[in-house]
Amino acid sequence: MKIYLDPGHGGSDSGATGNGLAEKNVTLAIALKINDILLTEYRNAETRLSRTTDKTVTLQERTDDANSWGADLFVSIHTNAFDGTAYGYEDYIYSGLSDESVTALYQRIIHEEVIKLNGLRDRGMKKANFHVLRETVMHAILTENGFIDHPDDSAKMKSAAWIEQTARGHVNGIAKCLGLAKSGTSSYQLTVDGGQIGTYQEKADALQLISSHWGAFQTAMIEKR
Known part of the structure; x- marks a missing residue:
């Protein structure tokens, strides 16, 4: 199964900032850890990342790459920001999809698994007309992993243990959605x-x-x- 991991922003686009952090760095750390767990622990997972370093990648380049590669699942990883008072985790699928779609099913599974491990307030499952959700031809979800301008959420983002737990929550959800098999097992x-x-x-x-x-x-x- 092909999983396309998209750490949001990068390069000249820092994304949201706050409390000494830049979104582009937090998202890359989470994505790299997701990639490591998938390739280390699962035998039928193939991955591709929109970026593996701090470089600029346009939204069109991200979706074109995922589409041409033939991904089964697109996971875009972000952090949020508002005014320093909002906090918690939420995720999105394309607004044109019904609640009965397979993508909506995947969202419910991934949401549940991430919330189990990330220690963030549950802000719910949502829909939006984001480019990476609209222009991808495979199932796509965008996760917002806390608010970088909130003191409690950003403190978690500075922890390597939190990065790993958040990544593992994503992996657990991805594995359930795609039925990934642990290395060395029947399926x-x-x-x-x-x-x-x-x-x-x-x-x-x-x-x-x-x-x-x-x-x-x-x-x-x-x-x-």
């Missing part, structure tokens, strides 16, 4: 309405996904691989 492929959702290490995990979202599709098939 079960899940197909919903004729399209492959992912490959799961445990059959019970595939069954749980089916039962939890029974109304979102018509047919489901599990095949041992």
